[in-house]
Amino acid sequence: MLDPRLFRTDLEFIKEQLDRRSFVFNPESYLKLEARRKAVQINTQELQNERNSRSKAIGQAKAKGEDVEPLLAQVQHLGDKLKAAETELVEIQYEMEALMEGMPNILDVSVPEGKSEDCNIEIDRWGVVPSFNFEPKDHVDLGAKLKGIDFELGAKIASSRFVVLSGPLARLQRAIIQLMLDMHVAEHGYTETYVPFLVNAESLRGTGQLPKFENDLFKASNDPVLYLIPTAEVPVTNRVRDVIIDAKDLPLKFVCHSPCFRSEAGAYGRDVRGMIRQHQFEKVELVQIVRPEDSAKAHEDLTVHAENILKKLNLPYRKMLLCAGDTGFSSSKTYDLEVWLPGQGAYREISSCSNFKDFQARRLQARWRNPETGKPELAHTLNGSGLAAGRTLIAVMENFQDDQGRIHIPEALLPYMGGLKIIE
RNA sequence: GGAGAGGUGGCUGAGUGGCCGAAAGCGGCGGUCUUGAAAACCGUUGAGGGUUGAUCCCCUCCCAGGGUUCGAAUCCCUGCUUCUCCGCCA
Structure with missing residues (x-):
């Protein structure tokens, strides 16, 4: 939600800013x-x-x-x-x-103009795109050959856009999640948290999924009304709903692994092949609650934390600054990290790191007591995937395949794989 | 699922129809004392909104939503929720 005072002082500014998003006000x-x-x-x-x-x-x-x-x-x-x-x-x-x-957040001044993802700006690129002396397979073919990824079984048990993982590939995803949690706790200073995967409407309103995006959610229960979480951002950020946080407790930094559930309504034709776009997927999420003056720096830091995972796994990626038209409803500024997928010959989103400033905090009434004024003031909230585990699994498979369709486990994951070095 | 007791400011907790946005304590802030700190003492200290140039003033908020009443933190109903005991259970 935008600052009501802004509506009284500078209506034209609001209109200008929302125009950047093609939002009619x-x-x-x-x-x-x-x-x-x-x-x-x-x-x-x-x-x-x-x-x-x-x-x-x-x-x-x-x-x-x-x-x-x-x-x-x-x-x-x-x-x-x-x-x-x-x-x-x-x-x-x-x-x-x-x-x-119903009104989206005001964009940060550094966000470039543009209507679609084509206008996103590449900020940085890391790693060496692997060159193969054979035609690299995508994760669907690799997974089928290794008998570790089964989409038909997922469809039989549930519906399309569900998957069943088995054996070493199932373990590989778990290893990836473990590595991420351990790194974010030990090296980046996050507190691990475990939260409900079903949430009420109030929590979804707090982070901005409701009322506008109900179609993207799975409703799990009518009495009480509960939804499956589309991301751990929702329960984790709602820890501070209606809370006045002690200044000395800031910043709050949480890392949380959870399954995520998305109906993907409106994405019927997109990414129908493979694990890129599923109704259910695993993700490790980073959430920070910070003082307003610290949020820009925290946004850079949080993005680096996500990047560090990719570096640790030696996965080539690029960092994109999303343009006005591609930045999410609640966000004022978003970096996407895109990992190289040899099977697609393209960079694909694996993390999205956003600074919401006070937009979520105002809906949440998440405040902190400013020692200088003695008054409660809105905090700033941020989050980012660190990383999407399902897509990381794909990236590891496709980047570390050999000509026999085997997967070589990256060094960093070996401690989590019980001695297994190659999946074949 | 059954029985009982609660939900009041940053926290603990008093308040059973008007003098209550609300005692007291803790915490916070300011001060006295002190070389400094602690202790002690004194003062101060809820949130949101309307109006205003600013003060004044006014409104709302005692879990939430209804109701009774001229008037509700207080009485009634519903829901949510916490705790204790019993049952069931991963």
Whole structure:
């Protein structure tokens, strides 16, 4: 949610900024609603004031033993008027809230213009793209040959876009997850956390998935209403919902492994082959809650933490700064890390690291007490994949294959593979 | 699933219809004392919103949502939730 004060001081700025995202914002209709809100609110508060002062007078008269009948007669019809005003006010506030909740975050000044991913800017490139003296296979063919990846079985048990992993490849994914958790805890200073994988609507509203993106979610239960998490970002960031954090406890840094569930509605034709886009996948997520002045630096750091995993695994990647049109709804600035997939001959997203600034914090009411002012102020929230484990598995398979379709386990994963060096 | 007891400010906790946004303590902040610190003492200290040039002033908030009442932290209903005991159970 955007800062309500900004709506009063600089409506044009908001419009300009949202234009960058091709989000249509109409200041006139906002102003009309705001004017109505103001009138109704003042009216309601005046009626409330009248009720309060008259009621107080009755109490005082009664205490003195005076006759309160005339006073009671005066307030007879106040109740109905007040109730009507309050009802109208609630309706307008609801309408305004819906409008505000539907509006995306203001982009950081450093975010480049552009409508689509074609306008994203490459910031950095690392590693050597492997050259093979044979035609490299993709993970689907490799997995089938090794009898470790079975999409038909996934479809039989659940539906399309589900997969079953078996044997050493299943273990490889677990090893990847272990490595990531260990590195982020030991080398990057994150606290490991385990959280619910089903969350309520309030939590999803806090991080911005609701109300706009309900179609992307799996609803798991109606009573109580619970959704499967699309990312651990949701439960982890909601740790600080409605919390005033001690300044000395900042920054908060959490790492969490979880399965993620996405309906992928609207992605029907995309990435239908392989494990790139699944309804269920494993991910290790990094979340930070920081002071506002620290968030830009924290964003760079967090991205480096994700990059360190790729480096440790010796996977070639590039770092992209997303353009205005490709930056997510809640984010003010996002870096994507794209890993090289020889099977596709392309770089594909494996991590997305975002600075939400105070956008999520305002919805969450995640605050910290600023020692300088003594007042609670909104914190800044950030998160990033560190990394998507399923896609990392693919990347390891495709980058470390040999001409016989075997997978050579990267050095860093050997301690987690129980002595296995080659999957064949 | 059954029985009982709770949910009040950053925290602990008093408050059963008007004098309560709310005692007291802790914590925080400021001060006195001290070479400095601690202790002691004094003062101060909830959040959000409306209006305003700024103060003043006003409104809302005692888990949430309804209700009773001129008036609700307080009474009633529903839900959520925490704890204790019993049952069941990975």
